[in-house]
Structures are given as structure tokens and as C-alpha cells.
Amino acid sequence: MEKKFYTRDEFREKLKLNDSDDLFNAFFNMQINEWEFARKNYETLKELKVKEFNFPDASVVVQFNPHRVSSTLALVDEKSIANRKCFLCDANLHPEQKGIELTKNYTLLVNPFPIIPVHFTAKFNKHHPQKISDNFIEILNGAEALGENYFLLYNGPEAGASVPEHRHFQGGTKKHFPLINFIGNILAGKKTEKGLPKIDEEKNIEGATLYSVRDTLRRILVIKGKDKEAIEKLFFIVFGVMTNLFPSAKETKLNLVSTMQNGEHLLFIFPRKAHRPKCFYAEGEERLLVSPATLDFGGVVVLPRKEDFEKITQSDVEQIFSDVAFSEEMFSALLSKL
């Protein structure tokens, strides 16, 4: 039987890569060449229609992506989960799908239903439910392994994850996630052309700093630093306060993005008010099928239905964010307890 999973060293050897070659890009290209189903979906992605909405200090790209309909509509109640096959477990992967070691506990796969031109899933090697407090450090380890060109994200079980039953991250190329570059550059002191979001330093411990970021659409937190343990400490301070103030059945609602910039870690925390916006549950003309996960929250909004793509307006976009993002009251309450 053909080998399905590789360590990073095995994969370098198989493709005769040099140390300076981008291992993950080579892995992606190999899968696209040998896996027709995924290749077709990545080709289709290039042709997808998009609309851009500009706000004074933020921009949002809305994408009409019919392949994402099952993720958008994913049922995440216990009964539906118990009755379906887990497509992240080894036995249920596509026959052509291969995996490469990302960290000791996570395997990187090419996501066959892409939103961005290089889109990975990093799955936990065991079938355990999505829960960040059990394995937070892994998102930092994974982002470090991927290197500065990539990011890794986390969708909480009640904040956008469509497979909350199997612990996983998603990843991709950073240049396709503009918010991360935009905020990262501001924090690095680089000038940007657009209006700026409001950024304040909230807390500083040795090795890491916590910032609050507010723009027209969202209120988010960013931790920046070299020291992973310090970042972990700051994250759990935020997580603890969120869990106290805004508890939820499985986990306080949040999305995370982890990336590296100039040798430092950047961790974005998107606190969430709701899993889905009101328009998701509306009927008739009012309905917009949108279920924001981390990428949507970061400004790449996926609409799987054509009619929704055609009718969506700037004020709909604003309303969607206002339904799922923390309000100013919630954000201030969180900041005051840090």
C-alpha cells in the first residue's frame, strides 16, 4: 500500500528538498498534482465571484463559494455528530489524501474544500473534541513549524467549527488573510495606507504584550511576543476572564489565529458573541446563509448561495459582524478584568 503519512524529514527526502525549500508548499503542490478532486476545487476557487466592501478602517471580501455549503449548514448538535462519519479520522480520509507531520500531535492535510488558494487542515492524531484549553500551546508550535509565510487558525466548537467532534486547526498562506498582515504591520510600526483601527496596549508581562484592537466591524485582542510560555500565560488570563463572564456550553466562544512575524509570535483572539448571525435563522427574503468562522471574521466572508451573494449589501455585512462579534460593552467588561 502506498505510504499515506510522512514525517517532515521523510517528506524532504522523498521530494529531495533542500533545507531552504518550502516543505509545506511542496506538500501542497504534490497533493494538487495527484488528487484530482482537490485540484478541481482549487481550480474552481480561482474563478469564484467576489465582492469587496470597504469600511473606513477595514475591508471585507465576500466570496460566492458553493463548495462550502455543507460547512455553512453543518449541524453541530450532539445527535447529528453521533450519527455521522468523522472525515478527519484516518480511516475516512480521501484515498488520495496524504498527511505530513506538523507537530508531534498534529498532522497537516490539504483541505479539499478551500476558501483560500493554499488551505490546510491540521488534525489532532486522535479523535478528541475541539477544546483549546487542552492543547493551546499546539497552535503556537504549529505556527512556528509552518514558518512566517503561513498562519494557523482555531474555530471554537461554538464559534464556527463545522467538525467540533475532532480537534483540528486550519492553516494557509498569510498573504491570503489580509487582516493578519494589516494588524501585524501596524504593530511592527510599519505605515499603512488605510485608516487605522484603534490599538491600545492592555497588559505586558516579560516576553509578551497584549493589545486590544477595535475597528468598525470588530473588537479583537492580539498577543505579541517571543516567549511561548508568556503568550500562553496571557492567553489563559484572557480565556479565564471570558469563561467567567461569558460562559458557554462547550467553551467560551472564540476564534484564534497564530502566526510568526519577524521571529515573534502573533496570536489573534477574536471573542465571539454568537456562533451564527440572525440572518442565518431568518426566513424568506431576510435569510442570508452565512456561518462565520475565523476566516470570515477576519474579512473573507463565504456565501455558498448565489442569491445571497447577489443581494448582500454593505449594511448586511455590518449587521453580520455586529451579530457575531463582541459588543463594546462586552469588550470593555473583558478588558476591565484583565
Ligand SMILES: [Zn+2]
Ligand atoms: Zn475523528
